[in-house]
Amino acid sequence: MMRLTTKQITLLVLALLIAATPFFFPSAYYFRVGSLLFVNGVAVVGIVILTGFAGQISLGHAGFAGIGAYASALAPVHLGLHPAFAAVLGAALSALIAYVVGRPILRLKGYYLAVASLGFGILVSMVLSNEAWLTGGPDGIAVADLGLRQALGALGLKLSAPEFWYFFCGLCLLVGAWLALNLFDSPTGRALRALHGSEIAASTVGVDVPRLKLQAFVISAVYASASGSLLALQNKFITPDVAGYMHSIEMVTMAVLGGAGSVLGAILGAGILTLLPQVLTVFAEYEQVMLGLVMMLVMIFLREGLLPSLLRQFTGRGA
Amino acid sequence: MPELMQFLLSGLTVGAVYALVALGFTIIYNASDVVNFAQGEFVMLGGMITVFAFDAGLPLPLAAVIAIVVTAAIGVALNRLAIGPARGAPVVSLIIITIGASIFIRGVTQLVFDKQLHRFPAFTGDEPIEILAATILPQSLWVIAGAVVVFVGLWLFFTRTLTGKAVLATSDNRLAAQLVGINTNWVMTLSFALSAAIGALAGVLVTPITLTSYDLGIALALKGFAAAMLGGMGNPKGALVGGILLGLFEALTAGFISSQYKDAVAFIVILAVLFAMPQGLFGRNSVNRV
Numbered sequence: 129m130m131r132l133t134t135k136q137i138t139l140l141v142l143a144l145l146i147a148a149t150p151f152f153f154p155s156a157y158y159f160r161v162g163s164l165l166f167v168n169g170v171a172v173v174g175i176v177i178l179t180g181f182a183g184q185i186s187l188g189h190a191g192f193a194g195i196g197a198y199a200s201a202l203a204p205v206h207l208g209l210h211p212a213f214a215a216v217l218g219a220a221l222s223a224l225i226a227y228v229v230g231r232p233i234l235r236l237k238g239y240y241l242a243v244a245s246l247g248f249g250i251l252v253s254m255v256l257s258n259e260a261w262l263t264g265g266p267d268g269i270a271v272a273d274l275g276l277r278q279a280l281g282a283l284g285l286k287l288s289a290p291e292f293w294y295f296f297c298g299l300c301l302l303v304g305a306w307l308a309l310n311l312f313d314s315p316t317g318r319a320l321r322a323l324h325g326s327e328i329a330a331s332t333v334g335v336d337v338p339r340l341k342l343q344a345f346v347i348s349a350v351y352a353s354a355s356g357s358l359l360a361l362q363n364k365f366i367t368p369d370v371a372g373y374m375h376s377i378e379m380v381t382m383a384v385l386g387g388a389g390s391v392l393g394a395i396l397g398a399g400i401l402t403l404l405p406q407v408l409t410v411f412a413e414y415e416q417v418m419l420g421l422v423m424m425l426v427m428i429f430l431r432e433g434l435l436p437s438l439l440r441q442f443t444g445r446g447a
Numbered sequence: 448m449p450e451l452m453q454f455l456l457s458g459l460t461v462g463a464v465y466a467l468v469a470l471g472f473t474i475i476y477n478a479s480d481v482v483n484f485a486q487g488e489f490v491m492l493g494g495m496i497t498v499f500a501f502d503a504g505l506p507l508p509l510a511a512v513i514a515i516v517v518t519a520a521i522g523v524a525l526n527r528l529a530i531g532p533a534r535g536a537p538v539v540s541l542i543i544i545t546i547g548a549s550i551f552i553r554g555v556t557q558l559v560f561d562k563q564l565h566r567f568p569a570f571t572g573d574e575p576i577e578i579l580a581a582t583i584l585p586q587s588l589w590v591i592a593g594a595v596v597v598f599v600g601l602w603l604f605f606t607r608t609l610t611g612k613a614v615l616a617t618s619d620n621r622l623a624a625q626l627v628g629i630n631t632n633w634v635m636t637l638s639f640a641l642s643a644a645i646g647a648l649a650g651v652l653v654t655p656i657t658l659t660s661y662d663l664g665i666a667l668a669l670k671g672f673a674a675a676m677l678g679g680m681g682n683p684k685g686a687l688v689g690g691i692l693l694g695l696f697e698a699l700t701a702g703f704i705s706s707q708y709k710d711a712v713a714f715i716v717i718l719a720v721l722f723a724m725p726q727g728l729f730g731r732n733s734v735n736r737v
Contacts, residue, residue, distance in 0.1 A: 179539060185538065185539050185542065187542075232718075232721075233718075233721075236721055236725070239482045239542070240676075240721055242538070242542055243482075243669075243672055243673075243676070243717060244717060244718055244721050246669070246714075247673075247713075247714030247715075247717045247718055248714075248718075250669075250710075250711075250714055251711055251714055251715075254707075254708065254710065254711050258707045258708065373665065377546055380539070380543065381543055381546075381547075384539060384540070384543055388539070413557075413558060414554070414558070415554070416550050416551070416553055416557065417551055417554035417555055417558065418554075419547075419550055419551075419554070420547045420548065420549070420550035420551025420552070420553075420554055421547070421551055422547075423543050423544065423546065423547025423550065423551075424529050424544050424547040424548060424551065427533060427536065427540045427541075427543050427547070428529065428532045428533050428544065431533075431536055431537075431540055
């Protein structure tokens with residue numbers, strides 16, 4: 129039998145899940161939840177590159193999601209750009225800011241890096257809330273329509289809005305996961321994993337540690353930005369909460385919960401944390417208690433995250 | 448410059464609270480190398496439990512003591528149930544555990560109590576006292592005195608008592624401390640109890656001025672962390688000075704630049720300190736062996 133690589137398995141499983149689960153959806157609401165899951169998944173794949181591959185922490189990636197989201201909202205109005213190009217502009221802007229901020233920040237390690245990045249994220253959300261003349265302030269701002277659904281409709285492919293966003297975000301996640309998995313197997317990916325293991329050992333074999341950390345940071349910022357743009361375009365409305373502290377924490381928690389070292393695991397984590405509040409709507413009061421409890425229990429008992437720990441149980445080896 | 452004096456006084460009050468939170472951080476960080484993101488919840492619990500005990504008819508001092516004892520017990524439970532079992536886990540895991548704990552505590556507080564803002568009366572009235580053409584609330588003096596007393600108390604504890612020295616020994620080298628017969632588990636319990644109690648005390652002292660609600664912990668934890676970093680992580684003197692400096696920076700920014708960006712000061716301070724002098728004002732240079 130032909131042996132499949134982790135990359136092929138991951139992409140196959142993802143594609144199958146995205147394509148097959150709609151057959152079991154009893155209502156349009158599930159398409160909406162699914163597309164939110166994929167939006168979170170895109171951001172979380174970025175965290176996998178930064179945390180899972182390169183071993184760096186960021187508690188400020190929601191800041192980049194905020195930049196992506198607000199670029200999609202503001203560039204069409206003020207620069208006359210098409211929303212799709214606005215999202216690209218947001219990604220470029222996020223990359224540039226990540227490059228400038230990342231150079232000094234990534235010299236730090238552990239808690240210091242965590243708090244410095246957290247500070248960055250909070251500064252971004254503060255600017256988004258306070259500069260109401262530009263961003264609409266805490267009340268949020270409307271976002272122009274992407275127009276792709278109408279274009280598809282004109283070509284004869286008629287989808288409802290939730291259906292369209294479900295498949296579009298799913299496709300984006302699939303592409304994002306494919307790129308991340310390619311990175312994992314590339315020389316850069318190997319170098320990132322080497323510096324995760326030991327920065328000193330990696331630098332003695334010729335890995336340019338600061339440059340690679342910065343690359344991982346910039347790439348993951350682009351993922352976060354894309355996720356923010358997708359959210360803004362889908363909701364046609366955005367508030368500064370997208371850049372908030374809790375959103376950053378959620379991104380990291382999703383990744384670490386499912387297994388930050390594995391793309392599929394991290395997406396599983398995104399799935400659990402996206403679905404949990406939906407399942408618990410009856411117990412909305414208990415949402416925070418449950419979230420806190422899940423975060424603690426998984427980190428104490430399944431340190432590598434759900435998927436890698438479960439695979440180890442079944443196969444007796446790591447994934 | 449009565450304005451400047453006014454800003455300095457309010458900065459000193461807020462700074463004293465940050466200093467107390469930073470001292471709490473420092474104690475846990477020294478004992479266990481964990482940065483406890485749930486530190487702010489201790490302050491919140493101190494205020495909330497006092498409010499509800501007081502409203503239930505208990506006298507204020509008794510309510511405050513109950514709040515401090517209960518919070519200390521929660522601190523011990525946090526160590527026993529969440530941080531202890533994860534000993535040796537990577538920093539990311541520990542960050543998520545303590546953030547998880549803070550979300551959990553917030554969630555439970557909101558269920559047990561409610562989501563409203565609360566306060567109880569100031570200890571010695573609300574009549575402002577005039578100092579050099581500026582005014583200060585009597586409760587602010589309580590807060591500042593509280594920070595000073597806690598600092599002096601900790602200093603005496605760590606330098607003059609055998610137990611305090613055992614804590615220092617454990618933070619220096621856990622294994623060596625165990626070898627000379629120090630019960631490091633007990634040291635850990637003590638550190639978390641002490642740290643939580645100090646946080647709760649800060650909550651009790653400041654609630655009559657700033658009010659309290661279930662969700663105020665996170666912001667306080669971040670400010671306290673900024674203060675601890677400014678002073679130099681793990682150094683009690685640094686925590687005190689860092690807290691007061693941060694409070695002053697904030698008050699001056701709010702007064703002279705922009706009250707909207709007052710909360711940004713803490714993070715700009717963190718970033719500036721990290722880039723210019725990562726060891727903080729009083730931190731030691733550390734050398735890592737490979």
